[in-house]
Amino acid sequence: MAVATDHRRVDAGRFEGHQWRSTREDAGRVNVGRMERWLSMVAGGALAAYGLKRRSTSGGAAALAGAALLYRGATGHCDVYGALGINRANGHAHGHGTGEIADNGSDTRRRLGGARGIRVEESLTINRPIAEVYRFWRNFENLPQFMRHLESVAMREAGISHWVARGPGGMKVEWDARIINEIDNKLIAWQSLEGSTVATAGSVNFDETEHGTRVRVHLQYSPPGGKLGAAVARLFGEEPHLQIREDLRRFKALLETGEIATIAGQASGRSGFMASRAPDERGGRRP
């Protein structure tokens, strides 16, 4: 995961403001609401100035507390909130919805109660109306058409779905999930049932932009121990965010063009034996 995180940092800088936007660092770091940050800045500044002016022990303490508030305001991160698992930033940071929706929908890490496992956030804009994009995703049975790690998803009654994922070694991982939040044309969030072998949660937010519908996906897999855990960890390969990014690219192609561009299976001067095919012709990973 360390490798993935390093790449993510590079990508986050490079694609900022463009089609791809990666905000995992922000999401992990900023847990103080915008207004609270401004108040922290103002109060911290005043307190620090007051403390420094007093030049006494209590004045020093006030100055230190003021400095902490300044830090909290400037960085948007509060260690106290972090330790309590409180996140009051998301709802405001993304400009729509309430804090409650954002907590349910976008902070899957807190729902799974830890930082362990695979966490990915990726977004992409699709040149189709929001209702169509939402409807396609809402039927989870469509997801394996573009998400490489999924073999099948079956919708059952009452918002329950059965998911089958497949690792590189062909090992199957299965679980049941339920929808924990949904707002038409805005948000879908789901989570594995209590007692599942795999603790997993996901959410997708839909936003209307001038160039179509922006889809923002959060996925988290918290692997169990043992062999199964290793299989889950390998579901996304070495760089999970790259795989999800490719999944979203396929999702976009599917909705915009009705199919996903491919050369998997095409003839070449090296075909005839699977082993002699280029990786992109095998339908596997990129060259």
Place this chain on the structure above:
Amino acid sequence: MKAVCWERTNVVRVEQVADPAILNARDAIVRITSTAICGSDLHLLDGFIPTMRSGDILGHEFMGEVVEVGRGVDNLSKGDRVIVPFPIACGRCFFCTRDLWACCDNSNPNAATAEKLYGFSPSGLFGYSHMMGGYAGGQAQYARVPYADVGPFKVPPHLPDEQVLFLTDIFPTGYMAAENCEIEQGETIAVWGCGPVGQFAIRCAFLLGAGRVIAIDTVPERLRMAADAGAETLDSLEDDIFERLKDMTGGIGPDACIDAVGMEAHGANIDYWYDKAKTMAFMATDRASTLRQAINCCRKGGIVSIPGVYGGFIDKVPMGAAFNKGLTLKMGQTHVHRYLPRLLRHIESGDIDPSFVVTHTVPIEKAPEMYKTFRDKKDGCVKVVLKPN
């Protein structure tokens, strides 16, 4: 089927490979009647384009007869005679719907690779490296054409292959190069490179109202072909191009300059040897002596139009000259789809007969030797058409 395959730098071979099959609903299979070697294929031969793999089928200028259509294609039938544009375009993304077909967002399955180099990925191309999608090309007996409801363009039966084949690439490429010059009636356009794209650029510049076209090359038969179209010619090995262009334009320089050479410029100037040394040492990827000269020679406030292919990085771009003279630079892979109806009309009305450019027509088996003849400009070679079936 037989197909021309890239093996490694300087080696192409005709191989026996499996016939193509429909892979997606919007695919079609075309039985190829004529296919050409493009100047940009020489960049592949010379190893200037990254992400080629041994065994890749080459070719992006091809036409033929539709023999199979996927269930998602309702505007083509078996037996239709079509030319196939070299960029692959979905027809539905942000870019396709704005007539920017070579910028299609969905047709490159390896877009992530191209994004690493270019920030955003251009469209997929036939037979032009895995970074551009890895699609098998059309120097073969058959080809699979993705998004066949958007790309293939039906051509009337009375026009022979040699008159319509170049709608796939070099005719629209020359046309877009001239169009990018925003020619006003009577203006003077200088064209560097009298290969096939340069030849079409010269003719299209006249078509779009240029008063004079000045063609620059070193190869006598190519300069003669340019002169046939009415261009004045300069030999860059003999003439001082800057001084001559200045003299010929009343002392101000050409209104627009077209670089139809691209990243493998040849020359005798000091900067050519500088580029050659840097590319050989992998300190730069493309040689740009033509582009530098075009920027330098262009009149103040003029346009430099670049149909010549660049793939990576160039060095010593005279940005100060471009900036301080207020130049406009326009470039890019050709949005072929955009130009097809109007260019077919020009062919049908007799404004232009694109077959003028063909110097060699050979069976596909001769492709490997023709690649070298074309590259080395031997035997008067300007354009090679392969007959695969």
